Amino acid sequence: MRGVLPVAAIIAVVPCAVMAQEEEAAGPIAPYEAVVRPTGDSNLDRLLAAQSLLISQQTRAPTDADGVRSRMDAEPTRLRPLLDAEGFYAAQVQVVPEGQPQNGAEQPLKIEIRVETGPRYTLRHVETRGGPPVPLEPGGPARAEVVLAAQATALTAMRAAGRPLARLERQVTVDHDARAMDVAFVSTPGATANFAPAVVDGTVRVDPEVVRRVADARLAGRLYSPARTVGARADVMALGPFGSARIEEGEALDAEGRLPVTVRVQERPFRALSASVAYETNYGASVRGAWEHRNLFGGAENFRVEAEVSRLGNEFDRTNGRLSFTYRNPLPLGYDGSLLTNLSFLRERLDSYDRDAVTLSVLYERRLTDRWTVNAGPVADIGRTGPSGLRMVGYQIAGFQMQARYDSTDSALDPRRGWRLDGRLTPSYAFVQATPYLQLRASASTYIDLSGNGRSILAMRAALGSLLNARPGDVPFNQRFYAGGGGSVRGYSYQSIGPRDALNKPAGGASLLEASIEFRQRFLDSFGAVVFVDAGAVGDRSFAPTDEIRVGAGVGVRYYTAIGPVRADVAMPLIRQQGSSGFGVYLGLGHSF
Template sequence: MRLKSRLLPLAVSLPLAGTLAVALPLAAMLHAAAQPPPAGAAPEENAEEPGLAYSVSLPETGDSALDDAISRASALEQLRERAPVDAFGLVSRALAEANNMRDALRSEGYYNGSSRVTVDGAPADTPGLADRLAARGASDQPVPVVITVEKGPQYTLAPVLLRTDPPGFPLGAMGETGLAEGQPARAQPILDAQGRINQALRDAGHPFAELGRRVIADHDTRKLEVTFLVTPGPRALFARPGVTGEERTRSELLARMVQPLEGQVFSQERIEKTRQDLLSLGVFGTVRARAGDRLDEEGRLPMTFTVVERPLHAVGFGAAYETRYGPTVSAYWEHRNLFGGAERLRLEAEVNRLGTTGDTSDTGGKIGASLRTPWFLGRNQTLTFDIAALRERPDAYDRDAFTLGALLERTWSPRLSYGFGPQIEFSRVTQDGVTTDYQLLGLLGQLRWADVDNPLNPSRGTRASLLVNPIYSMGESNVFTRLRAQGSTYFDMLGDKGSILAVRGVVGSIVGASYGGVPPDKRFYSGGGGSVRGYTYQSIGPRTAINEPAGGLSLVEGSIELRQRVSGPWGLAAFVDAGSVTEDPTPDFDNVKVGAGLGLRYLTGIGPIRADIAVPLNKERGDSAFGVYIGIGQAF
């Protein structure tokens, strides 16, 4: 007997003694344990009748997994408050509970178990019980309902069998079932094994594989015999894929992106990778992939990607606040498909340190433009041009600059990317009353690793980056190289994304030039939001003659933060940050500054809104007593 993957409920009567081999439907065994009965499903409910209050006493079987399954399967418990019933509805619900308990027992491997339900001390099938309950009238005491379960012995698995049609199909392509003889005969592992086998067949190039199963309970041996019935179907290669739905995007670009699928062995992973490639262009809101339901005349599998384009233009705003550094506001406008090749033109502006001195003398800002061209001369390769004019007025220095840059980025894998490109800068920098003009030529190289579950609010995984930036100063005729490595990791401590431990570390060094040969704005600084909270922005490290931050040639930072969800979108955070900046290129820990604090989080669709307050634990003269930081997104 062959059962297809879609299972139908089947009522089976099992005796308590004797030998019987019966095919059992796992869907029915798992149904009640997997989800509560839908509201309104009970036919006896009558909204016009007053509800009869009742309480439910669930059994404790000594098997916590079974107790959970019983609780989820019980319609009496799940519908008690959501769907009130009258006396007749309560009795009807109690009579139907036997099937729910049977499914819960079988879902955990108890095939000879039994259950009993009493309502107000009487069996649910007692004649006249509903009339007696209705005659009680209104009462402050709910009707007691007691569910009793005798679980019996837990069955175990017999050796699991795989049978193929046609016979002789290599079983190695189906992978391991993950089921072992003697393990408890629970329903969910069997369903999981079927899913793994089906996925293995599809990954091996069989898009039309059919997989059924036969399950037999032997009451003499207390064994469950499971046989998977496999019809693999043909092994398929992709035909030339097509893309439909584009309006402004050039069809030749899309054809070039999906063309590598042609001739490849069918694989769901390859389909998803191509779909993600199309999404990464940034011009499509959705991309759907659909494989044909039969092979074409050449014996290949047709494949179509349907795209829906996003609006052509977008506008965005941002804001942040930090004590002493003041508020920052930013805005951008972008064109998402400038020439039809998914080129993105972005114009952006930022104003910072607003009102920190009562006038605009310390106000800084930026006006810039960037042009991003995806799939530039290769797969998953992006070229970005940047141009910007900057005015910076932190406590450490004054800087007015004009910058040009280009960056060629390539995605090596879903987690790993790298990029490099030239930089040109013309700037005027003033520190400690001394003004210097710089003409700089640089080459930026970067390597990034990202393996987190959510880029805006990660709960597990790791992020890391490495930056190598050699720079030639034409006025000083010297070369120096900025090196910076950063990593962060996230631990879901309880497995429910409610308690997250986040750890961050940074190390940096500038080599190749003396301290005075490195422009002040290219040195390392520490302190402030996203760095060492509690300290003024850029305040950690060497000082100038007038006690302003001077920056250094080495940097070490570390942070540890516990993020705790409290209720709904609200959460709290507790953190400790530390950092050190020195004039020597070799990092050291002789003068580490430590800050600690608490934060409030409110989760939104674009990431958490963050408000932190921190204090310096070993502050020096001139350091603030505390710092307040407000922004969007986690600190790291």
């Protein structure tokens, strides 16, 4: 016997949405315990148990005797689509109780769900009409998941080839006599098309022209690609004023053969306050607060004021402070990208050096792809600096920063997979020392999901730095490299690793090398634990140091929140460093890297 399988049957891989129309019994209940008798296929047994209404509702929604009978009667019909989707079209389902359900019974009624799977049907014949063949080979089990995956792959390939209106339908025929299934795909690739200029909807106080230009930079006049729409949405969201954004594709091409697109946005509050606190042994507490306006002049301009006080708990005259003003202007002078201007006032009182300074940077930043971002522009640093607690002298530095960043991680706050790369090159000139030099910094981190469900993560990080054409003494203190502390090598005091001066204070170096490995394990819903090893070294020469490496190890706990994990780490140095403490405690928001 042959039959055309309806669409619903082939896609019934997940539990049915239709639930028995029952209410929890108000009076006596009839307790029961339902189980699936093993079929010999553990994966099928697991799917059956998940699909079973008898099993899922036995403790969640107790019912009376009539309700139990209703569930038993409905069970074969409920499990039928799952068995068909797994290729068991001739399967038989029986629900066998050890007695009759009774209201108020002291012992639960034992109910066994027996499934005789019969033979698994095979995929006999596959054909594709009207387009490239669907990558589905005959001869395997007639499972819905395989058919749907092949169909999705073929449709994705057509759309990725620039065909926005591609369609792919299927017809499934089951031959019960031959215990086989035939699948016929009907393909309508449609024409290739470019994106039309975007239409913007939903703006109230943000200039829609800004949104349109940002979206068109990724879309207008370019060959259709689903990846481009994803990138355009990310660019619009990166502007800042919007709580949501989506890009809707037209259902037909326009008169010029282009695909219409509509960018629908929803504005969020433009003004925002934020604050954070952190603590590190031998450095003290830090408090940071910020205010920002996400649409200062109506063109999605972002203005942010941030203040930070650190080293709290030390003597007052050793307290650090920072006040910064940042202005981000999208589409500067009509060019794609953003102009990022930052003005900061700094007071630093560290074990390594003292510094009072004003810094200024004007950077042109542009996203090249969904993952790559670059920026470049002039930077300046003017102030006074000197050894910790001693007289400070003036300095002036001018440079030109060039930076590239890559980010393929799945989360900014709690990454579970992907890579982050960051490289920065800054040719500079120190006027007081009359020294031209080149500062290089690079870092990389990767995150591996060991469990497949995001609960067991292996995180690794490496960083290096080099000061070219200059020795440490040829540049101001803040241009040198230091290691040690919560964002570097835990277990060691802040900036304590590396060369020291005659007063046994950190002197900074011309090269930096760091590496970390951390295993993160979540448990329960909101808690986690970590174990980690950090290593680092600072050298006098420009090349990465390989001697005097310091290693710290420790453990920590995490409490996961909507704004990121709250972190508490304890670490100890495995190799003692002169001038550093014997342990470190680190509290803060977010992972260490």
